[in-house]
Amino acid sequence: MAEQDIKILTLSGRVTHKPELFQHQDGASLEFSVAVHSNGFYAKADDPEYWDIKVLGASEKLANTLEKGQHVKLTGNPQIRTYIKEGVRHKAVTVIVIDPRLLILGPKAKQPKPAEPVESAAA
Secondary structure (H helix, E strand, O other): OOOOOOOOEEEEEEEOOOOEEEEEOOEEEEEEEEEEEOOOOOOOOOOEEEEEEEEEOOOHHHHHHOOOOOEEEEEEEEEEEEEEEOOEEEEEEEEEEOOHHHEEEOOOOOOOOOOOOOOOOOO
C-alpha cells in the first residue's frame, strides 16, 4: 500500500474582521482572517501572521456568533493558489476548514467600558 501525503494545519489566533457568509450551489461558507502571534524562533511576538480562513458548511448562526477580536482554534487544509498580478507571480494561502466542528470558539474580545459622565463643579 502506498503512503498518502497529507497536509493539515492547526491555528490559534484572533479574528481580524467580521466574518462574511457566502451561499454557494453546494452549501455555505464562512470567510474571515485570523491573526496568529508567533513566539517562534524566526518571528517576533509582535509581528502577527495573517491567515485567510474558509469554513465549509457554516451556518448563519455561526456567522452571527463569531466576532472581530474573538479567539479561535481551527484545524484545516491549507490550499495554496498562485496568481500573477502586474507581471509578478504571487501565492496566497487559504485554510479550508471542512467541518464547522473543527472551529473552536474562544472568549470574545473585551469591549472597552464607556466613560462615566463627569459632573460639573460649577456652583
